[in-house]
Amino acid sequence: MTIEVSSNPPTGLAVIIGVQGGIGSALQDVITNSRRYEKVLGFSRAEDGFDLTSEASIRTAATAVAALGLPLRLVIVATGLLHDASMQPEKTWRQLDADQLLRSFAVNAVGPALVAKHFLPLFPRGDKAVFAALSAKVGSIGDNHLGGWYGYRAAKAALNQLMRTASIELRRTHPLAICVTLHPGTVATALSAPFHSLGHDTVKPSFAAERLISVIDGLRSIDSGLMLDHSGLPLPW
């Protein structure tokens, strides 16, 4: 899959949050190479001190974006947390831990909601603009047949509800703007590395990024509020 390079003059601004991540970094490359935007801005903890657990850092980033004076056309939140040195997804309720659950909620749900709080008001009224937060199919309650991963599943379900709610408010002032959550598929990144086996429909970040941009390109106002997979199909809540 190749995303078409625009022959029109580039317009506006695209923002990607989490550009040090596997999918975030690939999204930045694909969007930059498409030459559709006058400016593509990436934020990350390492480069900008942008931390989802600090509303002040989110506000600072939004202020910097507003100061550029370019119409904001796309915001993608490509951050997420499944595991790290001090945290593994739970296999059983015996492993439930309050601090771990709260951390998962802070990064996977509360942080992206605060990004929406500070960035959605920057969208131009009367023009198409897209806010897409990367979610996960395992956050679907209706599709949960395997169990496990309590905190990650629940936090992604909360993210879906927060974005759905924001989409309804957004429609009142920005009828052409779109707010969705997207499932990228299983992608070979640090987040998925301990859990996928080769040949299990795992795709490279560059391919995943192209698929996601293709879904974003096809979004219509009527799609706002949905959780969509990497083919653009709505997933059950």
Ligand SMILES: NC(=O)c1ccc[n+]([C@@H]2O[C@H](COP(=O)([O-])OP(=O)(O)OC[C@H]3O[C@@H](n4cnc5c(N)ncnc54)[C@H](OP(=O)(O)O)[C@@H]3O)[C@@H](O)[C@H]2O)c1
């Ligand atoms: N990979 C998959 O198979 C898969 C499947 C379904 C859904 N997803 C979703 O896709 C998204 C991207 O995942 P990925 O696979 O690209 O994972 P990744 O390579 O681990 O990237 C995750 C990014 O999130 C950032 N992050 C974590 N905590 C943060 C915080 N407090 N503040 C700011 N940034 C923070 C990390 O920043 P640092 O670099 O600073 O640590 C990292 O860059 C996530 O929402 C994930 O849930 C992925």
